[in-house]
Amino acid sequence: MTREGMAEVLRCLRPGSDRDPAAAGARALGVEGVAVSVFGQSPAEADSTRAPEPLWCSPELSLRFEELQFTLGEGPGPDATRAGIPVLEPDLQRVRPDRWPVLLPAARQLGVHGVCCFPLALGGARLGLLTLLCGGDGPLSDRQLRDTNTLTAALIAALLGDRGPAGQRIGSNGNTVDDDRLWPPEGLQRAVVHQATGMLSVQLGTSMADALVRLRASAYGSERSLGDVAEDIVARRLRFDDGTQDDGNGPHLPESGEG
Incomplete structure (x- = not known):
């Protein structure tokens, strides 16, 4: 039977609820933090x-x-997203330093001790990711894992909605209801990163993958968010030097009058 804490989380996922399912989830699961991330495009x-x-x-x-x-x-998170399977590292101190060489020291500096990530997917539809921040004091208990599985299933149902054969959403009473699913969400901002990556790929004459590496390196080196750097590129406030002969100067502001 679902405990009261998890029942509260499930109530937060109901249409029209103004409660925070992440905060309720952290309380119910007994973890330091919860994040639910979603893709902004179709499955x-x-x-x-x-x-x-x-x-x-x-x-x-x-x-x-x-x-x-x-x-x-x-x-x-990226590993779980790529592989489509949970990645459970409840104690980052026990992770090999060469597995995530840049992230591990940065996570310690943030105060993150452990992370467990669970993909949100249904069949071939990849919807997002559930991330739990752990205290670094041991693996998740059996009860925590059971509750996490319950939450994962509830999130998938909330994001997609329970749909009938004709596409209607089916309510708990078996009747069709208005389409109030939460996914795909509106107002997501990371599309600008993909747009900036494309622009940078053309600008440098490199692949999209290489352009994204350059973009990430610039954001990390300047201690800015990836989104902020991407917005500057899309707005033509920032451009990169030709990557063929990298002089180490990296990106720079365009001269006055240039776009």
């Missing part, structure tokens, strides 16, 4: 090169860690 378009974007995060540390992983492109 058929979601692929391993696109990172999900935070939808619910609590506390702020969860959001900061999500942004750190997105900027660096490494960590349990």
Whole structure:
């Protein structure tokens, strides 16, 4: 039977609820933080090169860690997204330093001790990721794992909605109801990163993958978020030197009058 704490989380996922499912989830699961991230495109378009974007995060540390992983492109979240299977590292001190060489020291500096990531997927539809921040004091208990599985299933149902054969959403009483599913969400911002990556790929004459590496390196080196750097590129406030002969100067502001 679902405990009262998990029942509260499930109530937060009901249409019209103004309660925070991430905060309720952290309390119910007994973890330091919860983040639910989602892809901003259709399931058929979601692929391993696109990172999900935070939808619910609590506390702020969860959001900061999500942004750190997105900027660096490494960590349990990206690994779980690419592989489509859970990545459980409840004690980051026990992770080999060469597995996530940049993320691990940055995570320690943030105060993140352990991370467990669970993909949100149904069949071939990749919807997002559930991330738990752990205290670093041991693996998740059996009860925590059972409750996490319950939450994962509830999130998938809330994001997609329970749909009948004709596409209607089916309510708990068996009747069709208005389409109030939460996915795909509106107002996500990471599309600008993909746009900036494309612009940078053309500008440098490199592949999209290499352009994203350069973009991430610039964000990390300047201690800015990936989104902020991407917005500057798309707005033509920032451009990169020709990557053929890199002089080490990296990106720079365009001269006055240039766009």
